[in-house]
């Protein structure tokens with residue numbers, strides 16, 4: 232790690248349950264950092280956190296999490312570092328975690344949510360992060376392949392990181408074919424770690440996409456994840 236950081240650019244912090252992926256259902260403190268290197272807005276779905284991650288405030292390490300959230304972490308809630316794309320800030324994240332552990336004398340259970348386009352540095356990939364939730368994007372994101380897929384990043388994460396799971400947003404049957412053609416048949420990622428997730432940022436939208444995704448999971452023996460926060464709170468964010 233290079234320059235000494237003392238702050239993170241924070242979009243929002245809230246306490247809830249993890250709504251998606253391999254740790255769905257577990258209580259979690261969400262730390263959303265600002266900015267993303269993609270702008271997903273394509274066929275079938277658009278980024279549903281853009282209005283939040285576009286804003287961010289430089290926040291000194293000591294002001295990032297309120298005391299009661301630190302208590303939740305000490306009691307076993309996960310710290311979910313998300314975005315936007317949090318690895319844009321990975322040096323600051325690394326220094327924040329070192330600072331956190333030295334001040335609070337414990338290491339929380341940490342999840343990172345990433346779009347898989349940035350190669351993680353050693354100080355994040357080799358142990359401190361417990362779960363990697365990688366949501367690489369298909370062509371329905373509207374982004375070109377060269378921008379949304381970094382083969383080196385996916386390979387590095389798959390090889391070096393703890394508990395990797397790939398959460399793939401599915402809005403139509405063609406997405407399954409693309410997943411196999413570009414990611415699974417090429418062995419770019421480990422098929423056994425894939426979880427398909429229905430596209431949709433409202434309960435009505437999920438009702439349409441969910442049956443397509445469940446049938447694909449059954450047909451190809453792939454994992455399934457729902458979007459619990461939408462099932463519970465619909466469009467409300469930060470809850």
Ligand code: SF4
Pocket residue numbers: 267268269270271277278279280281284314315316346
């Ligand atoms: S990568 Fe994620 S946060 Fe970034 S624009 Fe796409 S959906 Fe939104």
